[in-house]
Amino acid sequence: MVDTKALNPQKKEEKRAHPRQEELFLATVKGKETSLPDDLYVPPNALEILLDSFAGPLDFLLYLIKKQNLDILDINVAKITEQYTSYIELMDAMQVELAGDYLVMAAYLAELKSRMLLPRPEEQTEEEDPRAELIKRLQEYQRYKEAAERIDKIPRIDREIFAANAKLPEFTTQAPLIDVPLEDLTIALAEVLRRAEQSHAHLINFEELSTRERMTQILERMRTESFIEFTSLFKPKEGKIGVVVTFLAILELLKDSLIEIVQSEEFGPIHIKGIEEVH
């Protein structure tokens, strides 16, 4: 059962054209159909919640609780959690960030409700209403969330700003440009792999370097020849290993759709050629 649904992503585009949300989002509060307030930003693909007393995006539910139009004690937090879980399943990898946001919201609600339900210990009587604390935190977060959205709109390098570069002339410098010991390179790679290992938890296999080198050599040759006879790629003096390496390199390039293998007639010579650029 999946009673959550992601809002149509194309609403994002519509939103751009019409900054106000107009009638795009609707919610039902205590059986009454309600349009969303203008000052509430509901992201595309918002998590929609379906409860007895409320149906609509979670963003709006939180908004109502903030404004005390809805009592947190009336809210079935367990149901929200359940719907959140199925929502995550719906979201593809791209939206995981958004899903994380809703986890935060759901957690707030759960925490808030549990605190409201528990009898308050005597010595904490002057403690603030947990709702006020929640509101303060949400508001502070809201400010920076909006600030982040504004920063995201500033023109930036490689998106709206493109730095102009011309090719360097030939030149020689007295001073050595940089000094990189070879080990640094390996250490750097070991480091990046270790991190990749930690974050992805899967092995990244590195093919034999000689195969990689051969792939580069073949690609380079194709820049000038574009049509190479298959057999000319093999150098007898490289021996069996050389043949295997070259063959593996060809298979890799084929797999990556970087080359094609063609034969104009049966038993005719085999050629490899680059993939035609599609215009």
Added chain:
Amino acid sequence: MERKLSEILEALLLTASRPISIDDIVRVFEDPKPSKDEIRKALNQIDQDCLTRGIELKKIASGYRLQVKQSLSQYIAKLWEEKPQKFSKATLETLSLIAYKQPITRGEIEAIRGVAVGTQLIRGLMERGWVKIVGQRDVPGRPSLYSTTKEFLDYFGLQHLRELPELPSLPDLTSIEHELPIDEPDESISSSKSLN
């Protein structure tokens, strides 16, 4: 000479792969070095010439940069083979917290965002050169204090932090106390609007 100087400056700007400052420029010359004023004049000359060109001279935090006029960036995007990088919400929010509240510790960022900030995320920001450690807060654990860098401003084409978009103001806390009708515009918002 004037003409010649602007040619040299153009060549420098187009090959530095980074913004260059007037000091950078001065250092390139043997004696007699051009004065800073002469350099500024030549930069103005370039700026003028750019009116009929595809590029423009932009002054940003760490110096000057020649960049494609923004009205033409649509064409560049077509030729550009890599999709522009999108930043995750987590990255943008962390970056904006550091930008607006610097210097700030990771704990303070986490307190506002309500979720943990991954080491990977901060490391990524530091590696891009947008964020740096500027000190330690004098509390137990001595957590690092983060600030944004000139490169951060360069990346967004800004000269100063104050050019960042204004931080949204906090809604009035007292107005939340009283119940508001759902389907009518929120009073607190309309009153805060009148402040702007």
Added chain:
Amino acid sequence: MERKLSEILEALLLTASRPISIDDIVRVFEDPKPSKDEIRKALNQIDQDCLTRGIELKKIASGYRLQVKQSLSQYIAKLWEEKPQKFSKATLETLSLIAYKQPITRGEIEAIRGVAVGTQLIRGLMERGWVKIVGQRDVPGRPSLYSTTKEFLDYFGLQHLRELPELPSLPDLTSIEHELPIDEPDESISSSKSLN
């Protein structure tokens, strides 16, 4: 229009990291596309304008490119000497990924590193002559494939890529479970030694 076209072309030439052909240029436009003749005219215009600039238009086999006039090379060299750029961790990691995993796209590098790779970073490696584009991967966007160059091998005194130091083997996933003391030999290693 003439003027405008040459502005667009200049912008394209100054942002492409490779020479661009007239076909490349045509592709950038929506209908009505400029004719090849119009493009050639606009290129001529740029060539003319460059007489008083620091750059010149060059036609080479694979297309056109704008490059700094050779006569200004002494200043460029000075700028490069001035700041003997230190290789950042990001640059080293990118370079090592290109070396060990070539041919590789920028997206693939980013996927492994977990953070974005700036355009300038790759440009820097290409300008230094250590990295070059050897093709385009046949996927949407046709991202460039990067490989290391002969100069790269020369710099490190290598004849072949396979002479690069062997990669430290990745930690065995199962062995990560239990922590091992650093200064004592790993059991698995000592047991494999006994086989020799």
